[in-house]
Amino acid sequence: MLPVDSLTLPRFCGVPTFMRLEQNGSLEGIDVAILGIPSDSGGPYRTGARFAPNAIRAMSVMLRPINPYRGGVNIFETLRVRDVGDCGVVPGYLEESYRLIEEAVTAIAAAGVVPMSLGGDHSVTLPQLRALARRHGPLALVHFDSHSDTWDSYFAGLRYSAGTPFRRAVEEDIVDAAHSIQIGMRGSLFSPTDVSQSVELGYEVLTTDDVFALGAEKLAERIRARTAGRPVFLTFDMDFVDPSAAPGVQTPEAGGFSAHETLTILRKLNGLNLVGGDVVETNPLYDGPGQITALLAATILSELLALLADERRGA
Amino acid sequence: MLPVDSLTLPRFCGVPTFMRLEQNGSLEGIDVAILGIPSDSGGPYRTGARFAPNAIRAMSVMLRPINPYRGGVNIFETLRVRDVGDCGVVPGYLEESYRLIEEAVTAIAAAGVVPMSLGGDHSVTLPQLRALARRHGPLALVHFDSHSDTWDSYFAGLRYSAGTPFRRAVEEDIVDAAHSIQIGMRGSLFSPTDVSQSVELGYEVLTTDDVFALGAEKLAERIRARTAGRPVFLTFDMDFVDPSAAPGVQTPEAGGFSAHETLTILRKLNGLNLVGGDVVETNPLYDGPGQITALLAATILSELLALLADERRGA
Amino acid sequence: MLPVDSLTLPRFCGVPTFMRLEQNGSLEGIDVAILGIPSDSGGPYRTGARFAPNAIRAMSVMLRPINPYRGGVNIFETLRVRDVGDCGVVPGYLEESYRLIEEAVTAIAAAGVVPMSLGGDHSVTLPQLRALARRHGPLALVHFDSHSDTWDSYFAGLRYSAGTPFRRAVEEDIVDAAHSIQIGMRGSLFSPTDVSQSVELGYEVLTTDDVFALGAEKLAERIRARTAGRPVFLTFDMDFVDPSAAPGVQTPEAGGFSAHETLTILRKLNGLNLVGGDVVETNPLYDGPGQITALLAATILSELLALLADERRGA
């Protein structure tokens, strides 16, 4: 189950799957399933994240299997990983899409496989949490983002969108806010309660400036302490990163982290009981010819795989 | 109510409204309302038409008020036209968006004003037809497009999308298929019934090759004869045009009409009892730096205004 | 072996294969193999055609299985077609790449399967001709292009490049020039012999203006007469088309055919004994966000499949 070797066959040969892994929908004999969730119906501003899973796959062919930041772990010798393709979605019908996403993740979880997903806009996290909470109970959420996504409703008073999932998740009791943390909030606000609303829901909230003040090592400790061994879902919104390093997102927020700062934070994480994760809000239509956002998103997902491999190896 | 004069103030000065007209939401004292309908929730493939109304406005500043192809009619001395801005929409909730669109067009029609709209994907035509049929009875549809958009359902069996409005419109009895015509169909098909399904609904259907064979003058006669003085809604899908002249669309179909062929067809139209119209499916994200699709869409809408002015003047 | 249904699963779901066909390397039980040949080492000017097979696949998801221009033939009910992926290539070593391409096509031909390939620059046609001539004898070449590609050598006197394959093919006796035809030559020349060199090699040569004068029907007759039932390889260089409709090519030549003119020519072809074909010289790096060249290349390959299906059905 090793990926195609890029020293043998050039990276541009073959339809690109995540990190050149085998792709098919079977859940047999694997530890981790890479799932594309090409839904952008929840995006309140830019749209096009439906093309993100394949854009990230296309850039992920640049990555190699060994992660030197975790003792040289070979991800694919430690974990059996397959790219299981995309779940179906229904453009224009967010709640229908939710049903299809939840179904796909439920099947993955039922097979004892850890889902690692490629969004899609941030609305896709909610149905994943629903599927996983059914198996693991309320989840500890580790949430990297420049926005808290805990508004109550969006246009026309509707309750589902990329701006509301983490309020809904608390209301539905599928996230355990007391063991959850939101990291990287910044930028201008709609109302004075924009930050306090997350705190009132029970989340710990760290702004971008808080993170700069803490540093990567202390942040990792804080996250480990907060999640306290509970089953963790890690959701990474690409707008956590500064638009210079991630121009291809749906709702960019100036003044974020560089790619090096971002990756250093992720490489310091440990002691998490990861049962699922996603990388969301990449939008290739705004990424420019270099597709640097897609490359960074792929790199971030590969760091999450390395974290998982590291924990498994250590276990 | 004349537009800003581009010989006095450069076109790049000021926020661009359609053809540099006054913009506000009032329906007082006007004959025609230019309405933006920034909905792309119905698009089955590419998305981003939500940005089309403003992209078309931005290029429309290139246009001038006099149309030499209709005896030098000055559109804005003949018709009082205002850019009334955009109606609201709800991304991810197509049917909610339908309610908002229908409401906006109902208000325009109630004021005795002709709505000329800028989509949005082709799903936005249905709620406009609903609003106008309530006032005028079942409408004669003049439909330029490379696709018939008369499929029965799309993903998950759902009934509304950019691929189904003209079946729904017949079912809802808001279009009078016996006086309606679809013009420009081409390209590969899903099933052998793709063309016959429109004919079975009662539409007259002309393929791209039929139109080339007929020529613009005879086509105009055919349309006039078919609509027979009934209230007409003219809907123009930008993928009628070849992708070379309209690369910025949602579902491009190779092998269509050039810009000159397209404009010639529109300039020959006459004898239509136009009660509304729209230009849909422009997608500025795919249009390239020259924004030639947006320019052509603006030009097409101005031709529809000139047609209306011409008829009014003649009346 | 039918493709994914785009009325059921949106086209942006799943890694894109050619026309959403099943993809794997098996040659069992198929009539036609779609093969990507991502080599651009032979391109004398622009480079990047290595990314063309996947770019064409990405746009080919727009296409539907039924071709209305050939009596509504359903390609995939008539022919069993599989996307067999890409052959390997060696950037910087054109002759090594030739060995790998020839090997891949030899295997396809040996299985009694018709190869239809996606280049790559035009140098990739030579090793395909070598493989097929070994099976079928010298081939009748039907060559659409704005350049004859019959120069004797290129830089440093080297004999292989995108500018020389059809001289080499005659020298190697794998093309039967007396039954071959080059169609669409135009533009400025290096030397007065640029056209006569092809004629001297035995090819029939029609310039762009010759084709405009002949028309599609007579051109089809001329091609059928010239190939006279012999095994035909049809090679289509995207720079046959005008840069307005095919901006994403390696060596664009102003003043060519529109997409409609191009497709009409292909749709009139018949009576060819097609044993292989390719569509080459697409370069997605120059294609702009609309990717209209890739869409047209995909459409052209689907027309070749329809031609093949039509002949098989008729047989």
Next chain:
Amino acid sequence: MLPVDSLTLPRFCGVPTFMRLEQNGSLEGIDVAILGIPSDSGGPYRTGARFAPNAIRAMSVMLRPINPYRGGVNIFETLRVRDVGDCGVVPGYLEESYRLIEEAVTAIAAAGVVPMSLGGDHSVTLPQLRALARRHGPLALVHFDSHSDTWDSYFAGLRYSAGTPFRRAVEEDIVDAAHSIQIGMRGSLFSPTDVSQSVELGYEVLTTDDVFALGAEKLAERIRARTAGRPVFLTFDMDFVDPSAAPGVQTPEAGGFSAHETLTILRKLNGLNLVGGDVVETNPLYDGPGQITALLAATILSELLALLADERRGA
């Protein structure tokens, strides 16, 4: 006078004005006027800043009214702000444009309103200074830029361009150099006097490396001390920022500040008697699809508004 609420109406609805504020030319009842100055006739290299005011408006719809970096001040509850549109300009006639700009800003100042402008190239600052100095006397200039723009003349010995305004301003006695400061100079020089020429004119000059050494807090003190309560005009040239975070500028200079560093500097400013300001040299033609420069320019202008609101509130 509050902006459109982006939780109610999607940001892509409606013609974009600065931060979705009401737009019209009236100066009645407002504290601050957002003025577009679409002039690029002074740019010595790239051109296209004429399109910047609207590009910045388009991205400014992302911003929200509350600034958490200044105690949660709601800008628009503290200040009455209107987008007053653009002044006229005359391409190709810089000095004519100067007359129109000066006229527009004079009217704003005469109404007791603070002008905050969106350039245009840096030549547009001079006529603004002229208008404001007439009301306030010689101004303290706070100038963020990678270039000093104090050359004596440019091509053909002409005295006005984007490279000369801050020499002219001293000569015309509309800037009080002894209380003015230039911040961020870097890059290669035309002559050894490039830096000393500013110092000789009386400016304090801090290079990029000086600013890195000082830090944001000390820089804020230094600026406050230097301007010493005098009426301040703050001019922000987007090439202060590194090209990674601001690729869409007219004369990029490698090696500048990140977006986070830039915003931190602005958020620390206080104790300034701001009577006007501008954000100049954005060029959307070079900004890429993500339009990150325009977003950052909008964010910077909103920080200047927050600074003003903060001072007013504190007053």
Next chain:
Amino acid sequence: MLPVDSLTLPRFCGVPTFMRLEQNGSLEGIDVAILGIPSDSGGPYRTGARFAPNAIRAMSVMLRPINPYRGGVNIFETLRVRDVGDCGVVPGYLEESYRLIEEAVTAIAAAGVVPMSLGGDHSVTLPQLRALARRHGPLALVHFDSHSDTWDSYFAGLRYSAGTPFRRAVEEDIVDAAHSIQIGMRGSLFSPTDVSQSVELGYEVLTTDDVFALGAEKLAERIRARTAGRPVFLTFDMDFVDPSAAPGVQTPEAGGFSAHETLTILRKLNGLNLVGGDVVETNPLYDGPGQITALLAATILSELLALLADERRGA
């Protein structure tokens, strides 16, 4: 004086000069000088034509010396041509730029050399006409364009811009309108006199539709008859061409000629006493990655060289 041979040295090697000709400023021993005029100060809408001369040079490396449409004439064996580089210009000071352009062309004409120029916006033609009329007397103008450029004044009543040169030229008696012709006018108008104003100045005017009706051969006759052997300046505005084939222009006008139609018209021209020419209004910033407008502009200039070579050879 032959260009670099693209069969020996790849086209991407070396700084690109026009058609890979020798480049230096000397006027010795040549028949024709290719002159870049990088001025865009006269453009009323888009700007950036200052980058056109080098963009056209970059694409002109694709061209080869022999023109098969004029009996296989080898341009550079018939005419001695040099790329003499660019004249200076002064951005923001159109009239200063005029002085520099006139000076450069005067020197070329004084050396008995025919200037063939690459604009720049259309305002650059006036100073060229001034220089050449001083030598040859009032010139017969052959003007391809979608706009007549005979307005009286533009912004602020100023008399020079890209919209006024051909009124000025008549007023200054440097063009002999009675032997001049404007070809290709189309699109919407500012006032009913937009067309008649040219006729009143004495020009013959053919609209786009007139040209389609006439055909290339009759048009060539008409032009030859109109110019009647007088010294001709041929000015070609790229917006004559449809935006599909020339997206990279300053003021695009939908509904024009294809590249093939355009080149056919130029290839039929003969019997002109060409003393100068230019190709103007290319704007590479709007041209997309394929740079098809620049390629077409280069091709058009090479056709003018072939026309000149043909006449010289015939002489």
Next chain:
Amino acid sequence: MLPVDSLTLPRFCGVPTFMRLEQNGSLEGIDVAILGIPSDSGGPYRTGARFAPNAIRAMSVMLRPINPYRGGVNIFETLRVRDVGDCGVVPGYLEESYRLIEEAVTAIAAAGVVPMSLGGDHSVTLPQLRALARRHGPLALVHFDSHSDTWDSYFAGLRYSAGTPFRRAVEEDIVDAAHSIQIGMRGSLFSPTDVSQSVELGYEVLTTDDVFALGAEKLAERIRARTAGRPVFLTFDMDFVDPSAAPGVQTPEAGGFSAHETLTILRKLNGLNLVGGDVVETNPLYDGPGQITALLAATILSELLALLADERRGA
């Protein structure tokens, strides 16, 4: 031999040479030759670096002759520098290209001139090292890159590519690994030996995180100590820089240095006996409209010139 003065003639006038220097192939009377090496046949993933030398030249017109970071040295008053144009290459035949590159650099070295080159992909460094080692003996290599490029072979077991030059150079005894250093390695690995393979060859290796830990001053000391006065070739791969500041490269690696960090490192270098250098792996096709990678590459080469000037002046 001073460059064109950008205060006199706008930077967009004239065909762009490196920093607007005189360009011709003569090696007479110069100290340094700027050589373009437009070869991308060695690139294993993206291709297009063949267009880099001219793209870098185009952006280098922004640079000015005086470097304030080295005591205000005027590069061109200290060193006589000429842009000698490009050497020839043979696309598709890497080893043929090697012969042409080696020949060109041998001639430069033979004239006692220091070559400073613009790649091309990283494979172009090997033939330069061959040419220079013949004159200077085995060279001390100072290698900035995110990849070590010391793999043994690439596709099909072939020994030359952008991934192998620094293994070949040790095997050929043209680099003295014991006095060489590789700086900036990061990212995922093919095998656990990816780093150790360089160390086994004798190189000192510093990862990106090592460099962040060391700081620029200590890094400069380390490099000076390692090279110990021996003849140095400095090779700079643009993927050393983070993709945010250098998106236009062939094999981007997320998590690198900012432009300011990169330039600070180079500005601290001293005490090197520089006999040659290159800046490689820029790919303008992926750089976006701002061309910030090309600007940074030009800036880096000008820093190398300043380093050389500084040493010469000091000598």
